[in-house]
Amino acid sequence: MVKLNVNGVDHTFDGDPSMPLLWYLRDILGLTGTKFGCGMALCGACTVHKNGEAIRSCVTPLSAAAGSKIRTIEDIGANGLHPVQKAWIEVNAPQCGYCQSGQIMQAIALLKSKPHPTDQDIDDGMAGNICRCGTYQRIRAAIKLAAEKSA
Amino acid sequence: MSQIENVSRRGFLRGVVGAGAFVLAVRYVPPIFADEPAPDGQTEADRAPFHPNLFVGIETDGTVHIVAHRSEMGTAIRTTLPLVVADELDADWNRVKIDQAIGDKRYGDQNTDGSHSIRSFFDTMRECGASARWMLVQAAAQKWNVPTTECSTEPHTVVHAKSGRKLGYGELASAAAKFDVPKKDQLTFKKPADWRYIGKGKTSYDLENLCTGKAIYGMDAKIDGMIYASIEHPPVYGGKVKSYDEQEALKVSGVHQTMLIDPFKPPAAFQPLGGVAVLADNSWAAFQGRKKLKITWENGANETYDSTEYKKELQETARKPSKVIRTVGDANAALATASGANVIEAEYYVPLLAHAPMEPLVALAEYKDGKATIWAPTQNPQAVQAIVSTELGIPKENVICNVTLLGGGFGRKSKPDYVAEAAVLSKKVGRPVKVVWTREDDIKFDYYNAVAGMYFKAAVDAKGKPTAWLQRSVFPPITSIFDVNAVYGDPPHLAQGWTDMPYDLPNLSIENGPAKAHVRIGWLRSVANIYHGFGIQCFTDELAHRARRDPLEYLLDLIGPARTIDFKNVEYPNYGASLDTYPWETGRLRHVTELVAEKSGWAKKKSAKGHGFGIATHRSFLTYVATVVEVEVNDQGEIRIPRVDTAVDAGLIANPEITRAQFEGAAVFGTSIVRTGEITAKNGVIQQSNFNDYPVARINEAPQRTNVYIVESSAPPAGVGEPGVPPFVAAFCNAIYAATGKRVRNLPLSSSGLFG
Numbered sequence: 024m025v026k027l028n029v030n031g032v033d034h035t036f037d038g039d040p041s042m043p044l045l046w047y048l049r050d051i052l053g054l055t056g057t058k059f060g061c062g063m064a065l066c067g068a069c070t071v072h073k074n075g076e077a078i079r080s081c082v083t084p085l086s087a088a089a090g091s092k093i094r095t096i097e098d099i100g101a102n103g104l105h106p107v108q109k110a111w112i113e114v115n116a117p118q119c120g121y122c123q124s125g126q127i128m129q130a131i132a133l134l135k136s137k138p139h140p141t142d143q144d145i146d147d148g149m150a151g152n153i154c155r156c157g158t159y160q161r162i163r164a165a166i167k168l169a170a171e172k173s174a
Numbered sequence: 175m176s177q178i179e180n181v182s183r184r185g186f187l188r189g190v191v192g193a194g195a196f197v198l199a200v201r202y203v204p205p206i207f208a209d210e211p212a213p214d215g216q217t218e219a220d221r222a223p224f225h226p227n228l229f230v231g232i233e234t235d236g237t238v239h240i241v242a243h244r245s246e247m248g249t250a251i252r253t254t255l256p257l258v259v260a261d262e263l264d265a266d267w268n269r270v271k272i273d274q275a276i277g278d279k280r281y282g283d284q285n286t287d288g289s290h291s292i293r294s295f296f297d298t299m300r301e302c303g304a305s306a307r308w309m310l311v312q313a314a315a316q317k318w319n320v321p322t323t324e325c326s327t328e329p330h331t332v333v334h335a336k337s338g339r340k341l342g343y344g345e346l347a348s349a350a351a352k353f354d355v356p357k358k359d360q361l362t363f364k365k366p367a368d369w370r371y372i373g374k375g376k377t378s379y380d381l382e383n384l385c386t387g388k389a390i391y392g393m394d395a396k397i398d399g400m401i402y403a404s405i406e407h408p409p410v411y412g413g414k415v416k417s418y419d420e421q422e423a424l425k426v427s428g429v430h431q432t433m434l435i436d437p438f439k440p441p442a443a444f445q446p447l448g449g450v451a452v453l454a455d456n457s458w459a460a461f462q463g464r465k466k467l468k469i470t471w472e473n474g475a476n477e478t479y480d481s482t483e484y485k486k487e488l489q490e491t492a493r494k495p496s497k498v499i500r501t502v503g504d505a506n507a508a509l510a511t512a513s514g515a516n517v518i519e520a521e522y523y524v525p526l527l528a529h530a531p532m533e534p535l536v537a538l539a540e541y542k543d544g545k546a547t548i549w550a551p552t553q554n555p556q557a558v559q560a561i562v563s564t565e566l567g568i569p570k571e572n573v574i575c576n577v578t579l580l581g582g583g584f585g586r587k588s589k590p591d592y593v594a595e596a597a598v599l600s601k602k603v604g605r606p607v608k609v610v611w612t613r614e615d616d617i618k619f620d621y622y623n624a625v626a627g628m629y630f631k632a633a634v635d636a637k638g639k640p641t642a643w644l645q646r647s648v649f650p651p652i653t654s655i656f657d658v659n660a661v662y663g664d665p666p667h668l669a670q671g672w673t674d675m676p677y678d679l680p681n682l683s684i685e686n687g688p689a690k691a692h693v694r695i696g697w698l699r700s701v702a703n704i705y706h707g708f709g710i711q712c713f714t715d716e717l718a719h720r721a722r723r724d725p726l727e728y729l730l731d732l733i734g735p736a737r738t739i740d741f742k743n744v745e746y747p748n749y750g751a752s753l754d755t756y757p758w759e760t761g762r763l764r765h766v767t768e769l770v771a772e773k774s775g776w777a778k779k780k781s782a783k784g785h786g787f788g789i790a791t792h793r794s795f796l797t798y799v800a801t802v803v804e805v806e807v808n809d810q811g812e813i814r815i816p817r818v819d820t821a822v823d824a825g826l827i828a829n830p831e832i833t834r835a836q837f838e839g840a841a842v843f844g845t846s847i848v849r850t851g852e853i854t855a856k857n858g859v860i861q862q863s864n865f866n867d868y869p870v871a872r873i874n875e876a877p878q879r880t881n882v883y884i885v886e887s888s889a890p891p892a893g894v895g896e897p898g899v900p901p902f903v904a905a906f907c908n909a910i911y912a913a914t915g916k917r918v919r920n921l922p923l924s925s926s927g928l929f930g
Contacts, residue, residue, distance in 0.1 A: 039427050054387075055394035056388065062612060066532070066865055097387050104385075118835060118836075119246075119581050119582045121391060121532040121533045122532045153865060155532045155582050155870060157839035158835070159872075159876045160878070160880060161838070
């Protein structure tokens with residue numbers, strides 16, 4: 024039996040505790056905003072926050088998420104758009120958009136630790152998140168814009 | 175070509191719009207498929223002589239529904255085509271709702287590939303909007319009892335300026351529906367100066383949903399009672415299951431059953447590859463069960479395929495005279511008489527490339543009572559109808575294909591083998607099935623962009639300018655998926671930057687040699703232009719450096735004065751477009767080259783050790799593009815791309831902001847191709863599996879900044895999704911040469927042996 028809190032709601036799961044958090048969120052809870060891209064923590068599409076830290080849910084077994092507070096993209100804009108989401112929209116960052124939940128979750132975590140990131144900070148913080156459409160230049164601009172606006 | 179008819183009185187609403195709505199249909203035969211037979215009269219709409227379609231509906235509350243019949247994979251086409259309708263309709267974009275069409279031949283071509291959505295449907299969309307506006311004006315004029323010539327529109331409103339009266343589109347909808355649809359020659363179109371949206375653009379209709387996790391992709395589709403499936407495919411193309419043991423798989427918690435899927439009957443086309451499916455309560459359980467399968471395979475003839483050996487064969491073939499595609503003068507004679515010191519040869523190579531869209535392949539299918547309902551991220555819903563119909567033995571009309579958003583496509587999702595798998599399984603197990611491909615499945619079972627070997631030979635004069643030019647390419651053709659005996663490049667793909675080599679030279683020989691495919695070959699963003707553009711534009715750069723001439727000046731010299739390329743007696747399909755409407759104009763290629771040189775400050779940029787600039791130009795999908803890439807290479811051989819400049823002449827641009835984004839993305843896509851894009855095979859088995867061994871560009875590896883300069887043009891619209899890739903690839907490699915003196919002739923860099 025695994026107990027965890029997802030977006031402020033307590034859940035218990037009595038299935039296979041080795042199931043990655045990603046599939047629990049998507050297939051069991053129906054929170055499909057978090058995406059499957061690689062299954063090996065290589066692309067970042069599955070990024071969620073565990074106790075405020077960005078993690079790759081595709082390689083996080085439920086057993087490792089037990090007792091923690093998980094936050095997904097669905098909760099980020101639940102009470103009005105987050106400044107990072109606003110910045111994403113303002114610079115027209117997404118193309119297909121599939122990776123952008125993960126990018127936004129990662130960017131929020133980055134800005135928490137580096138409120139005014141340099142280009143190098145952005146490279147370091149975001150290099151784990153692949154965008155195959157190639158929206159990196161706008162992601163970079165959006166992160167800087169979000170940093171500026173919250174200054 | 176198009177006829178528009180009011181179908182609201184025929185009760186033909188298809189759920190797009192509600193009661194009381196005013197509906198317009200357009201029948202459209204896309205020019206590129208004009209030879210296809212008309213539909214066979216299954217539906218009400220088919221009673222008409224051409225394909226009838228639905229694009230516009232207006233509710234009495236003023237809501238305007240516009241149907242998007244093309245697939246959304248990141249190009250914002252589902253926004254931009256409706257935007258064209260909205261402009262001619264003079265609708266307020268904020269009151270427009272977009273409906274995604276199901277697969278239906280009434281819409282004409284729906285295969286969202288080949289960068290042709292705008293050019294093929296721009297006029298039709300304008301007619302749809304203009305017709306609706308015409309009828310709304312008629313209705314208002316009748317109500318006011320004034321001549322229509324005294325009426326005009328402002329967004330969502332018909333105005334009678336003389337009396338100051340106004341009526342909203344919603345108020346007019348019911349009355350407008352009673353008018354006959356105007357003939358095309360009755361329509362008045364807005365002057366370009368009056369366009370509110372075309373040429374100004376809008377961001378994606380889905381933008382907010384894309385940033386909040388609310389957007390629904392194929393991966394997110396869900397219906398009651400569905401079960402998840404993961405499929406172990408034959409590791410070698412054309413292989414079969416000899417036997418398998420499911421015992422251990424069935425012990426995995428959540429696994430329901432396994433199911434054999436038959437191998438395809440050659441040619442493969444879009445049939446499922448075959449294999450063993452594991453069906454389970456959730457995706458994870460299906461993956462786990464699959465790992466426990468014990469399968470014995472019969473690999474078949476392709477098990478001897480080795481990509482290293484294959485490369486040697488391609489290059490060997492490329493050195494020998496082969497099928498002549500186009501000639502000017504007599505290149506062979508000129509080369510034979512040239513002195514050895516003035517003859518330059520070079521070989522170029524591009525490996526197989528995988529698409530790797532961020533959303534792995536996935537499809538949900540429900541087969542019930544002789545009908546299949548599909549939810550899929552597909553670029554080609556009518557191909558879904560066709561393959562599901564064939565696989566299940568049901569009529570195409572009984573296949574309803576709902577098109578979700580696509581998490582990237584790049585051509586892979588034009589090929590619906592994965593959708594057919596879901597349909598086949600649903601029929602076998604009697605419940606809805608969602609087939610989920612892993613990333614490993616995606617990389618290993620792609621329709622790869624063809625591996626290509628190219629051979630170039632030029633004789634040059636005292637100034638280093640070619641007096642003769644021979645180019646020969648060899649690649650397994652895409653047609654091999656439809657014809658197992660196909661080995662030569664087909665005209666449409668040879669036309670992708672090879673047949674139309676644009677230089678003004680006295681002696682030219684363009685050739686193509688044979689190559690047999692051992693994997694599925696398919697379209698990938700820019701397709702054959704990737705290798706053709708790379709080879710031609712890098713060989714040009716080689717010749718420029720050899721002649722100690724500035725690469726830009728040399729390139730312009732070879733392009734020569736503005737002219738229209740003559741394709742008399744040459745098979746040149748021109749991307750399915752007429753050469754009258756879309757001639758091959760070297761002046762436009764010249765212009766983008768000069769423009770990018772000016773904007774990038776080429777004249778002032780001096781390459782030095784570790785810091786180089788490269789230039790390349792290429793026309794593809796009827797669009798002329800030139801690109802300058804700046805690179806920095808440090809002593810460890812690490813490469814950075816601080817800046818890219820790209821000039822684009824794609825004729826009339828409907829959505830400039832989206833266009834810029836497409837060219838920014840193309841530079842990143844090209845970066846992946848140059849740095850690390852390579853699929854290899856041993857014993858017929860693909861060696862790559864995920865982003866660890868098939869890496870794609872990350873934020874720190876991608877160009878830091880791509881500047882896009884759009885040529886203002888009233889020429890007919892051309893493509894913007896793909897044309898940015900080929901010139902970027904070549905310019906990047908030319909910049910690396912400028913910075914390091916190392917000529918990249920074999921892609922990718924990661925296995926070229928040039929760096930580290």
